[in-house]
Amino acid sequence: MQAPPSPCINVCRMDPHSGLCVGCQRTLDEIAAWGSASAERKTLILQEVDRRRRQAAHQEGQA
């Protein structure tokens, strides 16, 4: 399985409320783990990021 590229977009700032990076929507754990993560693990992290983005968009839509 080809490893997906890092989702870092060079914002690199943690949101204290969500515990997620404002730019890539990963937790500190996920950012730190990425460097030695398998392709499978990276894919799972990106799926989780995608879920968070969709959830945030949904919540915004409801506000």
Added chain:
Amino acid sequence: MKLLPGMQVFERGWLSANNILFVDEEASTLIDTGYVTHAPQTQALLQHALGARGLDRIINTHLHSDHCGGNAQLQAQYAAHTSIPEAEAVAVRDWNDDALSYRATGQQCPRFRFDATLKGGDRLRLGGADWQVLVAPGHDPHALMFWCEREGLLISADALWEDGFGVVFPELEGQAAFADVRATLELIASLDARLAIPGHGAPFADVGAALQRAFSRLDYLAADPGRNARNGIKVLVKFRLLERRKASLAELEHWMREVPLLATSNRLHLQMEDAALAQWVALQLVKAGAARLEDGWLVDC
């Protein structure tokens, strides 16, 4: 991917270079510290990994702003013992803006101190293994790499990435360096590296394939220094965009004129008129998908 016990790679982006953390019983060591504006993030990653422990040591592969921009904050926070390339000692001791790269590239890096220097042939103990310090001139005349022969691990910084290597900066201002890049790639080729940890991008195991691509790229750049100049100018402007997120075209043109390395590189290799150069760079970045134009603003993307 097999790293040493207690070793972690924080893969960052382009504004900050990757950080490599070693946590042993004796000491915790961070190799390279990212860009200044990301220092809080670098510290957060560090704290998350260290828990209640402090950071004992900082080591810099070279002193570009994306590799040592976190030094000042981490030194203030942890009083970390800091080692830098020996050839940079005087410049850092005196904080010589003309010898360091920050003013020349239009980048920021807060002043930091150092406690020791490293040179080719020196030995380090990290992650319970011996590492050799190798010199890696080319991208930067004073750059170092760290090589763990026992494990076949190479910390290659910007001398070799999975697809390419860092801009050959000395050539931008007319200092011969393509031969240095070649020698450094040949040095890497002579090692039996099973995993390379680059300054940007993911660690990679197929070092041979990366070297093939790198040698090709070098041949391409060396055949016409204008190519390296055009690439270097685009990279410097993109870096500015990463830092600022957007710039008006007027701002950009003004900034480009004031950045010594951009002005010199243009004068030596391209001889484009200032406005034309700014427009050309903006267009190139847009074409590459690295930026978009919105109402006279160049926006990072």
